[in-house]
Amino acid sequence: xxxxxxxxxxxxxxxxxxxxxxxxxxxxxxxxxxxxxxxxxxxxxxxxxxxxxxxxxxxxxxxxxxxxxxxxxxxxxxxxxxxxxxxxxxxxxxxxxxxxxxxxxxxxxxxxxxxxxxxxxxxxxxxxxxxxxxxxxxxxxxxxxxxxxxxxxxxxxxxxxxxxxxxxxxxxxxxxxxxxxxxxxxxxxxxxxxxxxxxxxxxxxxxxxxxxxxxxxxxxxxxxxxxxxxxxxxxxxxxxxxxxxxxxxxxxxxxxxxxxxxxxxxxxxxxxxxxxxxxxxxxxxxxxxxxxxxxxxxxxxxxxxxxxxxxx
Numbered sequence: 001x002x003x004x005x006x007x008x009x010x011x012x013x014x015x016x017x018x019x020x021x022x023x024x025x026x027x028x029x030x031x032x033x034x035x036x037x038x039x040x041x042x043x044x045x046x047x048x049x050x051x052x053x054x055x056x057x058x059x060x061x062x063x064x065x066x067x068x069x070x071x072x073x074x075x076x077x078x079x080x081x082x083x084x085x086x087x088x089x090x091x092x093x094x095x096x097x098x099x100x101x102x103x104x105x106x107x108x109x110x111x112x113x114x115x116x117x118x119x120x121x122x123x124x125x126x127x128x129x130x131x132x133x134x135x136x137x138x139x140x141x142x143x144x145x146x147x148x149x150x151x152x153x154x155x156x157x158x159x160x161x162x163x164x165x166x167x168x169x170x171x172x173x174x175x176x177x178x179x180x181x182x183x184x185x186x187x188x189x190x191x192x193x194x195x196x197x198x199x200x201x202x203x204x205x206x207x208x209x210x211x212x213x214x215x216x217x218x219x220x221x222x223x224x225x226x227x228x229x230x231x232x233x234x235x236x237x238x239x240x241x242x243x244x245x246x247x248x249x250x251x252x253x254x255x256x257x258x259x260x261x262x263x264x265x266x267x268x269x270x271x272x273x274x275x276x277x278x279x280x281x282x283x284x285x286x287x288x289x290x291x292x293x294x295x296x297x298x299x300x301x302x303x304x305x306x307x308x309x310x311x312x
Contacts, residue, residue, distance in 0.1 A: 003189035010165035020091030049073030108199025131159035139167035
């Protein structure tokens, strides 16, 4: 229920309303617990119902009528489309984001209190492995100016992990470049055998899709699997050409092209590039696989075009 509520909040904003009908999927005990914790806030009962998705009646909402002992949301065009309601369906609840953030932190047995870091971003406590945990109600906020710095400052010197709803893969990579790990809320909040949601921190991270390598041309660095690669200028120039060639029809960079471009022996130049990649923290076998030799032809990047992104 915690992940479901956070997703609804992310999609609908702070004024989102949840119907009693939507809450039927959850136990009355859990709903009552969240009412007591002020996560759910009961609002004025609804006096109308949403129209059919395919209806052309022109109404903003359908009226609710009691017909005999039945409560119906009536369609003006087709009685077969009437919705049978229960009295609890008409209840409406708001969601208090701060209280929900506190409950999510509590479900993971985190230590520390809940506090606001930036608009829509809360610190919810600390975990033994993940450092400081934060929650964001809208992943787009994480890309706003100053938010990353505010998060790192609030957690310093401990690492930051932020939880949000479906953060964009490009944003996840940007956060990792800044030393912040991002998780999707549905990946880390799980329902246990008793039907209660728990925050489970087992290292599950957000997928960045197929992209493994991001080349930042203006800033002259690259990020591979979350690791920043700061290469010397000449090494970056060669590596950039490998990356740019990898997204073309023929990804092979011919040896004679390297020699004509840089006036250096291709074999020695590629050897030096691999050494520079190792100096950036890559294992020797990873560096060898990243810049591959294509026998009798030249060299190529050891990644598919779908695994590469170039940012200008």
